[in-house]
Amino acid sequence: MTKLLALPVKMPEGWLAENIQFRRISVVQLQQDGGVARRIIAAIKQQIHGGGYRPGDRLPSTRAFAAEWGASRTTVTAAYGQLAAEGYLIVRHGARAIVAPGLEMPSSVEAPAAAAQPRNVSAFARRLLALPAPAEQQPARVADFRYGDLSGADFPVLAWRRASNKAILRRGARLRYGDPRGSAVLRNALQGYLWRARGISCTPDRIVVVNGSQQGLDLCARLLLDPGDSFAIENPGYLLARNAFVAAGGCAVPVPVDGDGLRTDALPPARLAYVTPSHQFPIGGVLSATRRRSLLAWAKATGAYIVEDDYDGEYRHDISPIPPLQTLDADAVIYVGTLSKTLSPTLRLGYLVVPASLARAFPEAKRLTDRHAPMLEQDVLADLLASGAYERHVRSIRRKNAERRAVLLQALTDHLGAGVTVAGADTGLHVVAWMNGIDSAGEPAIMADARAAGIGLYPVSPLYDPTEPRPETAGFIMGYAGLDAEALRRGVAVLADILAKHR
Structure with a gap:
């Protein structure tokens, strides 16, 4: 086990008297129920030594810790008191214990070796682990x-809170699993919204509510691709879409883009094509009318599906809204929409409009993944759509x-x-x-x-x-x-x- 640096530290005022009292409790309780308390002490020390708890971190309250461990609160108090006496924790009456300063992991400690490769995993897991690791997010103060x-300031807090209160008060007599396609109320509301905002005409049974558009792309990958199948994707393009299709075993065939979007003259034979025709990601071109017709003709000739990611279709500045590809061929196009660019990416709410031939396959695949998207958020969104608050937002x-x-x-x-x-x-x-x-x-x-x-x-x-x-x-x-x-x-x-x- 890593040794801790013995550094001189300045303890807060009143620390000595409070820790003497905890020490008295610890001695008595450790004598009565030493086994459980010693295990708690060892577990917390291990977390501190391993960097799980760092100086200044607050530990759970004695009540919460006792409930988690199935121990008495007095036993946990005794364990905290012993750790305080040894200098690991600082305890104050009425406040949660914190890790004492000076317990930083020594800089000389070598970083742990890379984790061993897992045994007996699927080909999917091996493909997943072979993908490049995502870049770490860096803080930016300017x-x-x-x-x-x-912007957090743009979120419609009042409208969301009103709709949330209504949804909570409407809860049914029984709490049960819902339809994997999403609640019927929300799908009906989305049907009307998509017709008004994007010109899409569909029935509610062809709408599948998903946990963000990324889950929709994953469902497309697993339902449309077998290992070794080719898929066409814009180059440059959305990396997480590419990764989802590659993880499913697909072979990427990059297709160049220019100011008019995807170069349809370079389309290869493939099982599907992933496109962002309304606003090519990241370059920003809008797929021209000629290329839209060409792309749909390619899909018809090859039997491929088109996955249309309309990730920010609500935002048009100097041009009129571009009708989705789905409005031109509802049998060949899977439309992917999201609320992440209008409400919040933290909500994880999106939706698919699928061809009638796939209207059963997609909800069945989602049922196996997570049963359904969270019902409360679905009810809130349905209320915002029905009241007009969402479109005003x-x-x-x-x-x-x-x-x-x-x-x-x-x-x-x-x-x-x-x-x-x-x-x-x-x-x-x-x-x-x-x-x-x-x-x-x-x-x-x-x-x-x-x-x-x-x-x-x-x-x-x-x-x-x-x-x-x-x-x-x-x-x-x-x-x-x-x-x-x-x-x-x-x-x-x-x-x-x-x-x-x-x-």
Whole structure:
């Protein structure tokens, strides 16, 4: 076991008297029920030695710990008292015990060796473990341009709370599992909303409510691909969609994109094609009418399905809404929608509109995964849709994000001028900023300098297929929906200073 550093520490005022009292309790109780108390003491020490509890961390209350261990509260109090007497904890009357300062893990301790490879796992698990690890999120004190974040101030707190209260009071006499497709009330409300907002005409039995669009993509992968099957995917494109299809055993065939979206003339034979036609991720092009017809003709000729990810279809700035592909061929297209870009990514609410031929397969696959999405959130969303509160909210945040977009574009012009080329600004909640005159090989150094300066910056390069050439010019995805105007201006100003050093 790792030895702890013996460091001199200054204890809070009153610590000595309180710990003497705990010590008295500990001695008596340890004599009466030493076995359980000693096991609790050993377990907490192990957590501290292993870094599970760090200096300043609060331990559970004695009541909560006793309930968890099935011990008496007096026994837990005795264990805490003994740990306090040994200098592991600081205890105060009426407050939760905290780990004492000076118990940091020594820096000389070697990091644990890489975990051994698991035995007897499936081919799915091996494919999953072979995928690149996700990048760690870095704190950004000035501005974080991470795409997908929304402003917490934009969440409709009052409307959500009112609808939540109504949903809770409406609870039935019995609590039971629901329909894996989602509640009938929500699917009926979504049917009307999709017709009004996106022109989609469907019946409620073809709507499947999922835990965010990512679960929808996973269901598509498992239901449409066998190991070894090819799938077409935009290059660059959404990495987690690619990973979901690869984990299911699919073989990625990258298809290039340009200002008009997917290059349909380069489509290969495949079982499915994943596309973002309303706002290509990340470059931002809108799939042209000619290419839409070509893509649908390809699907008909090959028998493939098209997975249409309409991840931010509610946001149109300088152009009119683009009708989804699903409206042109409901039998070939699986439509994927999400609430993560309008309400919150933390809610994990999304939906699929599936062809009639797949209306049974998808809910049955979801039933095996998690039975159904959380019912309370479904009831709340259904109320927001039925009352019109959701669409009022969407109109409000569309205006707010249009204002943020204008601030970002103006700041890029003011600080970088001809040094930046912006793509994908007509729709969605992000732009791609190509840094003219800066080689893409310099992206890691720019990102490191940005982190040091308090800027969260995210390159386009990792979204390209690893087997295909990457762009020569440095490019960054800049999300703006989670930032206020001042943070956007400050962030771009700091970024401009960093880029000046790399030109």
